[in-house]
Amino acid sequence: MTQMRVLPLRVKILEDEGLDSWLEALARRNGVSLSAFVSALGLSRGMFTRTLVTGLPPETLRQIETLTGLTAGCLDQAVIPPGFPFGPRLQSRCRFCPRCLAERDGRWLLRWWLPFTFACPRHQTLLHDQCPGCALGIRMLLPGRTRAYPPTTCTRRDKQRDATCGTDLTDTAPLPLTAGHPLLAAQQWVDEVLKHSDPRKTHGVIADLNSCTHWLLRAIEEGDLTGMGDHVIHAWGQRPTDVRTPAERARHLTAAVRGVIAHTATAWLADADDTPAIQAIRVLRERNDTTNKVIPWGMAAHRWHSLSERTRGRFLRAGDPHMGALDRLRARSLTARAASPRPGDHLPTARVRHIPQLLWPGWTVRLMPRHGMEENPFRAIAATLLLVPREAALSARHITDRLNPHLANTMTTTLQLTLKNGHPDVLAALCNLADYLDDHGSPIDYARRRTLVPAVPLTEDAWRQLCFDTDTQPGESANAKTKTPRYVYAQRFVHQLLTGADLTDPRYRLALKTPAERSRYHAFRTALTTGQREALHRHAEQVLDALGIAEPVIWEPPQHLADGLTLPGPRLTDIDLPALQRIVITEQRPPSEAAEELGITLAHARFALDHVLHEPRAWGRSSPLTAWKLRERARTVLTPDYLQREYIDGGRTLTDIAKDIAIPRHIAVEQARALGLTIYRSQRPHPIDKTWLREQYLIRKRSTDSIAQELGTEDETVRRRLKQLGIPRRPAGVHSQQVMILKLDRRLPLDIRNAVEGGLHGWQRLHRFQITMAFPSLETAAAYLNTHQGSLVNQFQRLEHDIGALLFHRSAFGKPQRPTARGKAILRHLDKAHVQALMRTALPNSKTTPMPDPTTLAQALAANSTRQPPGPLRPYPGITVPRIRVRRETLVLLHDLLAHPGEEFYAAQVAARTGLNQGSLSDRLRQLTQTGWLTSRLEDDTAWRNRAPAIRGPGKRRVYYTLTPEGRRAATHEIERRSNPNQPRTTACTPHTAPQPA
Structure with missing residues (x-):
């Protein structure tokens, strides 16, 4: 801003006056036009009048206050606060009330700039949107010639007539509204919102009004305007309805249209009860909404997301029946x-x-x-x-x-x-x-439990001990056919109790795999006694304590969350538990019969059984429980130390040991097997020294077969002894071969060791690399080695991968292959006598090839030097378009073009008909266009817009191609030449031979 002295002539700013009006009055007082005065303040002459009330930075306002002698900060009331939600259309013109303008001697109110200031409650009239003389918007540009016209005059200039409008706006006929008119009530509500003490409240309501505007332009019908007057109904009929187009979005909304929108939106934007607000929205939504619509039909997504949380919630509740x-x-x-x-x-x-x-x-x-x-x-x-x-x-x-x-x-x-x-x-x-x-x-972190709780949280021993403590029978299996131990179902129960896991999820180790297993699991849960259930809960608590998790075993959200809701099932406490106990526990009837008799589902009966007292049955002396107690005694007495002392070291039989402790022999055998001991039914074999076996197998890397031959025993005996000693066996197959585990002398070069150690055929790859580097190319080397060139490529890629470096540069036209510095170093190492000796030892004679003699190398060099790059293409005989190289994909394209002569097409059509890749196809079409085989044009505007999907742009324009006459002749020539293999080839010429005419 240029330096300017304090103005000697000043004008007092009026209450509620806008900065633009006050600056105009100040300019008149100082005898200059507003545009000249604004320019003197350092602002642009070409700015819109709206910018004076919406776009000036605070430092500019402070300087104007200094120049005009005003108190700092007083102009903040003459401009619209920063961040005020103007909505999708910025208010570019100022409305006015003729009578207010006359009473204020042409001083304009600030609120007339606001989009939702549409009526004058004082004079009960609608505001005017345009000058009655020129029919244009008011104060869109800076008022000109302010000294020649009064402040109440329209100063819009007609460029064609080179004249100023000059209409006195105070003579404009008013648009009266009756007392109690809905638009007056809506304006009073808007004014109260604008005067709210909390600017966030004001901005939120106005932003919601702006976001609903486009939707309400479609949703409100003329039948909703009953009693608003013909002028309002006529103005509503002239509103923009198709706001999807830029031109319609740019149209100004008149004061009557803004008033109807504000009046309708008051029903859900005002601080009222949710019920009438939701009903008002639902009436409008049901006119156009279809099934499964979340956002109202006609409301853009960005406007939907800009709604306040409360308003958007009301819209969602209104649209709930259709979502x-x-x-x-x-x-x-x-x-x-x-x-x-x-x-x-x-x-x-x-x-x-x-x-x-x-x-x-x-x-x-x-x-x-x-x-x-x-x-x-x-x-x-x-x-x-x-x-x-x-x-x-x-x-x-x-x-x-x-x-x-x-x-x-x-x-x-x-x-x-x-x-x-x-x-x-x-x-x-x-x-x-x-x-x-x-x-x-x-209180329960299920995600942590699903991670930390063991896959098997209950051992078989723990289950047996639990049943022993509760005087119940653990059972060996729940079903004789499947042989699934009963303790497995107990493990599933505890795992589900702790983690809330779905046991049909195949990711779990204890997952239920078949419907029969699921049925048996439900039967297991039903058969649990109260003591077993409580013991399993205590075990679950111990598991949590061991993991350091201070949480309850089970928990559920409170039932009061369902208060007032009509749900399909009862509470668990509402089920007749004594009747359920009588049917299932006393009468031993299945839970399905209890569910049918009590009028509940089977799931209700199963879960209710968890709260029913279930006592264990009484077991006799010959019951399975007695046998289990004998096995429990065997597990207590026949400890690993006891059996090691008596059975292994002492050489006693299990029969004698069983008699000593008064248990059957088969139970002693079971316990010994459970501890991993070998049961001898005859004389015990002489053991193999474990220290010697470890040295032979682990250190010297000997095979079990060679060890067995030395000991004069079977290979299986050695493997069994390795298992007894806990020595991990090497995997069977190639990974146990000597060549895979052999380590070379550390004094050998690192690259040689990297190429040979830990893999097969490393020496053979080095041998072939040494021979190949004597030839000029891989092709000539492959012919000498009697192999395929691709095989050599794969072998050398593996060699470079093992060594970790590029070993040679591939040959090009007229340029032989050559080793890199790393490759030369390897070749030098391979020439040494001790390396050659190792290679001959590792490779049999059938896999070695002598180095080529000079004659063979000379012939290979001569054959490599005769290769020439492809020459230029000959022109077509009698065809003016240039020749191109025709590959398989191009030939498929030419066949398709000749099958549709004279048709316009685009790349996607040809790709669909031929199956060619659209990317490479587009490149080929552009090449044919550049060489004159095809002509092309862009899709016209009408076709481009007609294929646009609803509420979306049309996307990229299509390029249409047409085969030219000369292109058709060239395509026919190429196809006929390939269909007649006896026809002379004329595709290329050598550098020494000129092309001959056909």
């Missing part, structure tokens, strides 16, 4: 906390730590439908659905992969079955559960 089930969960549209998911929200990701793979039992019986649903899939999917609320991802697979990836395609099916059973409140309950976990968390 898809997953979207209803994601947005929680059934609850008062409805909100659109935000990308980057960490809560759904953090929530997975608080959710088991199977829904909690108490909530399973509340949410599971009575018909058409299996227990385990429902529990798994219901638990996964708890991750959906607030989840921004639209993919069901993305959600299920976090918890239950094996159920990726059943989430939506489960939701549909649940809703089909007439229980939409199940979705509300899931939302309440997810919100509770977000707000309060869970």
Whole structure:
């Protein structure tokens, strides 16, 4: 800004006056035009008038205050605050009330610049949007010739007539509104919002108004304007409706249109009860919305996301009946906390730590439908659905992969079955559960447990001891056919108890693989006595203590989260537990009969049995429990130390040992086998010295066969002894061969050792490399070695990989191959006598080839020097287009072009017909266009726009090609020449021979 003295002539700024109006009055007082005055202040002459109230930086305002003698900061009230939400269309013109303008002697109010200032409550009229004389917007440009016209005059200049409008705006006919008119009430509400003490509240409401504007332009119908007057209805009929086009978006919205929008939006933007607000939105949404719509039809996504949380929540609750089930969960549209998911929200990701793979039992019986649903899939999917609320991802697979990836395609099916059973409140309950976990968390970190809890948290011994302590029978197997030990089901029970795991998930070691196994697992749970169940819970507590996890074994969210909801199942406490105990425990009837008799599902009966007293049965002296106690005594007495002393070192038999401790011999044999001892039924073999065996096998790398031959025994005997000593055996096959484990002398060069050690055929690759480097190319070397060139390439690539460096430079036209510095060093090492001796020892005569003699090398050099690069292409006889090299892909393209003569086409059509890659096909089409075989043109505007999908741009223009007459002749010539192999080739000429005419 240029230096300027304090103005001697000043004008007082009026209340509610805009900076543009005050500067105009100040310019008139000093006898200059506004544009000249603005220029003197250091601002641009060509700026819009709006910029004076919306675009001046604070330091400019402070300098103007200094020049005009105003108090610092007083001009902040004459401009619109920074960040004020003007909306998608910046208000480029100023509205006015003729009577207010006359009363203020042409001084303009600041609020007339605001988009949603559309009426004058004082005079009960609509504001005017344009000059009645020139029919143009008011104060769009800086007022000119301010000294020649009064301040109430329109100073828009007509460039064609070179004249100023000069209309007195105070003579404009008013647009009266009756007392109590809806638009006056809407303007009063807007004014109260603008005067709110919290600017964030003001900005939020105005931003919501702006975001709803485009949608309301389509949603509001003329029937909604009853009682607003003909002028308002006529103005609404002239509104822009197709705001998808830039021209329509740029159209100015009149004061009447803005008033109708503000009046309609008041129903859900005002601080009112949610119920009428939601109903008002629902009436408008149901006019155009289709099924599974989250964002109202006609509202752009960026405007939807710019809505405030409260307003967007009301829109979601209004659209809930028409949204898809997953979207209803994601947005929680059934609850008062409805909100659109935000990308980057960490809560759904953090929530997975608080959710088991199977829904909690108490909530399973509340949410599971009575018909058409299996227990385990429902529990798994219901638990996964708890991750959906607030989840921004639209993919069901993305959600299920976090918890239950094996159920990726059943989430939506489960939701549909649940809703089909007439229980939409199940979705509300899931939302309440997810919100509770977000707000309060869970005392159990299931993600940590799924990581830390052992795959087998209960050993067989622990299960047996547990049953012994509770006077129950552990059982050897739950089913004679499968032979699955009963303790395995106990392990599954404890693992599921601790981790909430879905035992149908194949990732778990204890997973249930068949329906029969699942049925037996349910039978195991039903047969557990109260003492066994309590003991298993205590064992689970011990597992957590050992892991340092201070958490309860089980936990469920409180049941009050379902208050007020109609759910398909009862609470567990509402089930008749004494009747269930009588049917299942006393009468020994299956749980399915109890469920049918009590009017509940089988899942309800199974979970309720966990809360029923189940006493163990009384066992006799000949019962399996007695046999188990004998085995328990054997495990206690026949310890490893005892058997080592008596059986192994003392040489006693197991029969004698069993008699000493008063147990059957077969139980003593079982215990000895369980401890890994060898049971001898005859004379014991002489043992092999373990120190000597370790030295021979581990240090000297001898094979078990050679050791067995030296000892005069069988190979299997040596392997068994290795197993007894705990010596890890080398893998069978090539990895145990001497050449694979042999280490060369450390004095040999490192590159030679890297090429030979740890692999097969290293010496052969070095031998062939030494011979090949004597030839000028791989091709001539391959002919001498009687092998394929590709085989040599693979061998030398492996050699370079093992050594870790490039060994030679490949040959080119007229330039032989040559070794690199690293390759030369290897060749020098290979020439040494001791290295050659090692190579001859490692390679049999059948795999060695003598170095080539000078005559062979001379012939190879001569053959390599005759290779010439391809020459230029000959022109076509009688065809004017240049010749191109025709490969297989080009030949397929030419066949297709001749099959569609005279047609326009684009690359995607040819790719679909021929199967050629579209990228390489486009390159070939451009080459044919450059050489004159084809002509091309860009797609015209009409066709380009007509193929655009709904609410999206048309994308990239297509390029259409047409085969030229000369291109058709050239294509025909190429195809005929390849179909007639006897035709002379005229594709190229050598540098020494000129092309001959055909």
